Amino acid sequence: MKITIKDIAEISGVSTTTVSQILNNKGQRFSEETKRRVMKAVEENDYNPDYFAKNMINRESKTVGMIVPDVTDLFFSKVIEGVEAYLTKKDYMILLCNSNHSNEMEKNYIKQLLNRSVAGVILASPNAMELETSLKSSPYILIDRGINTRVEGNLLVKEYEGSYESVQYLIDAGHKKIGMLTNESGYYEMTDRYRAYVQCLKDNKLIYHGEYIEDGPVTIEGGYEAAKRLLERTDITALCCGNDQMAIGTYRAAYELGLKIPEDLSVIGFDDLEISSYLNPPLTTVAQPAFEIGYTAATYLFQSINSPEQKIPNRTFETEFIVRGSTTTVDKKK
Template identity: 30%
Template structure:
């Protein structure tokens, strides 16, 4: 009895799975990217190819309701954004920049969050956006590793990243994170500090890796010793834990912290261990969050124009959607050092001057 019914069960299970873009591509005998271009209304598609793809869409019932909406207008006029769930304020500011720029040109934004940087989680977020017929995607997560499915999705849908990560098909609007670290470290060395300690972000984040490397190279270029790296996770709590360690190291006079939020935790720990800022230890953060200028003391930091990055990502994504054959060099957004009261010359240098 079970042998007779099992094929029916399998067919029922298959019927519950809606056809995907790859199914349409297989039936039409084209690539998934060509299917995406037909459904997005790209002009540079041969008419016979367009007819073949639309016939496959009709045959398979591919996202019938949503596909019908797209085909009636030729465009979905929607941009997808992949971002981290419960990420720091920087992620929200990038998303706000994307939304403002998209709305200004008549596009809506659909956000898919991922709980982690695991490739399967990022793949799931991209797949959700692809199923909504977005015309393009801004990948606002630090994608260091990819898999075959992520490569396929970013090839089939125009994609721009905003953090320097890339797949084979993505375009990048990047902040030079090594330059971020250089500005912070060079500022402290120029004040007269012999070396600079570093509280780094998590190693799976590309921007954290690049800041760590920029810090190290700046010290080495100046002929200064490179202290051991302390590991953080972007949270104020991790900055606090590392601050308790640094506060008990007598020869520490300067610290470059990979984010403002960690820097605030570190400031609290230094206060509790009796180390004054900036009299005993100078501290530089990254991001220039809204609280930075209201700290005690106000925090010297490297500002990143997140809204500008989001807006530039939209500009380049729309160019990729409407004119896919033009590939200008993507921009690198320049960071800016904001000097406040948390940095000063070391006491020995101040006393000698």
């Protein structure tokens, strides 16, 4: 049988009140001698207050729910790492939920998490939600690319600026036929990245070609399929991929079609995954700080849990354009 506070009280010859107070650092009033006796009994019996009994009173579950679209996604796993790194320092633990990009799953998970009285939730989601109804009763942070409008707790990335910079770079390098891999299917509408692409072409007086755009899932395979369709159809000399994973897929598509990167096709990603600098050739990409995003989300959530009256700050993360070997200037090429 598990050892209880009663046992400790008996062993040290005091009341449960005394044990409880001492254990919760409210025991100033007790004599040193008593404290010592109690602590000794606690140590020796490896006593730990029952988590459930304690929580029934304190309501401090020290648990945070985290929902991500895909744990195996290299971007999100890095975000998780950031969240974990912060929360573990605070003795919090994470209930991890894999939503498989499904809005319905997300709702289920939120319900379950709230049932378990989590202290807060971090929701990484591509979906717009009726947050009022589902999450209202708990502190939360959204990692959602700004899809849901709020006044506080917005964690944003300069997607537009980052994307714009990459397109401008290609144009400056002489590219005129620039394609884009995007995702419009409800999820991950990379609207900002796409808008930046359109605007940048316009600012440079280049014509926008609808057929230079291709749509697909934001995965390696999705990128592969989309790039294949796009590259078979057009003679673009450069391609902005929705993210690094799609860029990896693009490498394969190009290879199969006999296109050399960067000689025949310049490729740019978005994210800067660890793997990206190891690709062959190393991927030129727009870096966003995944770990830091997670870490910040956790920090803000923690603050919000402990000072609910305080507003959660907004924060916009900078991107960094990193030129590596997958892009080149266009010269003899048409």
